[in-house]
Amino acid sequence: MIDIHSHILPAIDDGSRNLDMTLSMLHMSAVSGVTDIIATPHVNRGGHVPSWQEIEEKTAQVAEAAKRAHLPIHIYSGAEIELNGDVLRFLKEGSWDYCLAGSPYILLELTDQSQSDMAERLIYELQLRGFQPVLAHVERYEQLMNHPDVLISWAKKGILLQCNIGSFTGYFGHHLQQHVEDLYRNHMVHFLGSDGHRTEFRTTDMREGHDALRNLQQKQHNQQDLWLETTQNASRILNHRVLYPDVPDYWQVKKKGLWQRLFGS
Incomplete structure (x- = not known):
């Protein structure tokens, strides 16, 4: 597994508090089958933009500590960048600063206040500058999940989608679990991430999530091995290769059970 979304860098955002915690988080990742992990601290959240040099230096320090351990x-x-007008100021054409693993792929986060039309225009401008947009934890965005036709339209325009593996376990609540199951049913999960923040909660341990994916595959009688497929997709990020996923023409809704069909609830 390749974890493309994590907050393992110490003392840079609301993730790991120190290097010891970072090493414990990396140990959790390794035992859950993660071979590669991208550090994606928050950038542009509340207007705070840590320098790319700081992110790279901290990443190098963590890599050296992990090697010693x-x-x-x-x-x-990498980085997880809040999408607003400021991104056009510090994301420059021809520079892959703040991108994932030195590639053109860039992880973008919407907010509850993000308007779909405005977000789409900003993403399009980033695409014109050569960036390959990846939406972080797309299952959280009600403005998109309530309008799956918009989500499909975005995917057809080259916007890729990442989900948090914890959403498949129900860690973030039944509502988000339903969202990721809908995305899975429609083959609209391109990448997975732990979105790991700490060792006590929202961890980088993906074992329970892996089990949840296997159970979901059996439950939906789906042949898609999402763990394997998203790992293969993420390898394209590491190898700086373009991903062209198949996108459905329409949103497949969950079939109602017998009780729901008889009584409408």
């Missing part, structure tokens, strides 16, 4: 995991630099 004999942790079998590769660590790359």
Whole structure:
């Protein structure tokens, strides 16, 4: 597994508090089958934009510490960038600063206040500058999940979608679990991430999520091995190759059970 979304860098955002916690988080990742992980600290949240140099230096420090601790995991630099007009100021054409693992792929976060039409215009401008947009934890965005036709339209325009593996376990609540199951049913999950923040909660341990994916595959009688497929997709980020996923023409709704069909509830 390649974890493309994590907050493992120490003392830079609301993630890891210190290097010891970071190493514990990396140990959790490794034992859950993660071979590669991208550090994606928050950028532009509340207007705070840590320098790319700081992110790269911290990533190098963590990689060296992990090597000394004999942790079998590769660590790359990146960022999770809040999408608003400021991104056009510090994301420059021809520069892959704040991108994932030195590639053109860039992880973008919407907010509850993000308007779909405005977000789409900003993303399009980033695409014109050569960036490949990836939407972080798309299952959280009600403004998109309530309008799946918009989501499909975005995907057809080259916007890729990442989900948090914890959403498949119900960690973030039944509502988000329903969202990721709908996305899975429609083959609209391109990448997975732990979105790991700490060792006590929202961890980088993906084992329970892996089990949830296997159970979901059996439940939906779906042949899609999402763990394997998203790992293969993420390898394209590390190898700086373009991903062209198949996008459905329409949104497939969940079939109602017998009780729901008889009584409408």
